[in-house]
Amino acid sequence: MTPPLPPIGPAGLPLGVGIGLKREHCHALLADPLPVDFVEVHAENFMSDGGPNLALLDRIAGTWPLSIHGVALSLGGEAPLDRAHLLRLRRLIDRVQPASFSEHLAWSSHDGNYFNDLLPVAYDTATLQRVISHVDEAQDFLGRQLLLENPSTYVELATSTWHEAEFLAEIARKTGCGLLLDLNNLYISSHNHGWAIDDWLGRFPLGSVREIHLAGHERITDEAGHPLLIDSHGDAVSAPIYDLLAQVTARGGRLPVLIERDNNVPPLSELLMEVEAARACITAIASAEAA
């Protein structure tokens, strides 16, 4: 029996469970695509001028609803947005018409140098204005809504005066962008900075969320002997993250959920077990709500 297709989410991604597509899993998954409801790829991995890489992306986009996830737009950067990068994004988006495009509340470039990382922004009013204008510019240029993801951070910046959740809420309110709630990032940042997750979620507009990310993290000890959580994407999704998924689903209803895994990539079968676990978690809450 063919399983019923999951309903479509507000931004076009289905209200099911997807995975971040790894190259090593591509062929097996394309041969048997049903176990995942959608896939996500990093935009910067497909900015080729032509050839087999773009052909692969076309096949992916023809098989599943696609989420394009950018990691380099530097929306939180002090510099103007890189127009060449925006143009590459637009070409990619125009080519495959993804169900969703998302980026990060972070910066990654300064003075022409690219740091290949999502660096923390100051939650102050000047930065807020800048991010709002960058999100406006990106949405205008790309001709579509983008989803903005909450970051994982290891340090807080000296000039921050806003609460992170309210900072994101204000950007969404002013720009009309959607939000991508990364529960692993929320868990990591809350732990690293001593924030209360309940308080964070209470200030966050769950109604603007169009996608949820789940991932694994690593626990280390910093030089002062304090435990520090690292956003490694190198491990299975842990129990506290599933608890958060259950909480958020109970509060905000079903949303498209993505499992991210970028390091220590396991066999596909293991990732698909995580997809099932996330599905079971959402379904249990949804059935409890319906009862």
Next chain:
Amino acid sequence: MQADLAQAILDPEASCPAIADDTGGRLNVYRNNYLITLRNALRTTFPAIERLVGEEFFAALARAFAERHPPRSAIMARYGDALPAFLDQFAPLSEFPYLADVARVEYSRVQAYHAADGAGFELRDAAAATTALDRPSALHPSVSIIESAFPVHAIWLAQFDDDDLAQTQWLTETVLVWRHGATEIVEVRPIDDRELALLSHAADGGCLSALLASCPDEQHAASLITSFLKLASDGVLMPAHPPFDHGDT
């Protein structure tokens, strides 16, 4: 503000007043991320260099390179374009002058994979092939040519084939790197002076018939035609765009 943090990532000695409190040395997480992700990007593009210098040395090399050459683009497949020139100047490796050319081959392979497409010559029959000889040609967008003072192809290949380099004659080599059309196949092979001359002529938009006119003898001409047809059918050469196509993108 971000300048502080950017500087602190590139230079561990730099202080970072932008951070609220760094008693835990948490900025090091960002420094390590920067170095590790760039090292991984370089490993992906330059596996033969890593085998040639060893994993440990490669890590140190990647670090030295990343500190002096931060990426200028967010596309990691393009990172490392400056590595060959860096290797040429890198004093600890001065006894291994061939490394830079091996790096050029490896970088070219990755660029070939991501390069634009280009429609090749139609060679379905003898008449089509004869027409091809008279058309101005161009190199496929994926093509790179590396002229080396070392047997760079043999050195590169030996890193993956366990070939015995002791059997290799230590001569100059010119290497052609290209992708077979829209396939995933990126080829690397040595070429001789005749093929090099033919490719240089084609790169300037010349057609083969012009080159044949200056051939000293028929044998030479026949071998040029054979080389041309092989390069054309392998997708190295393609017809140059007719003039009316220019600017039509």
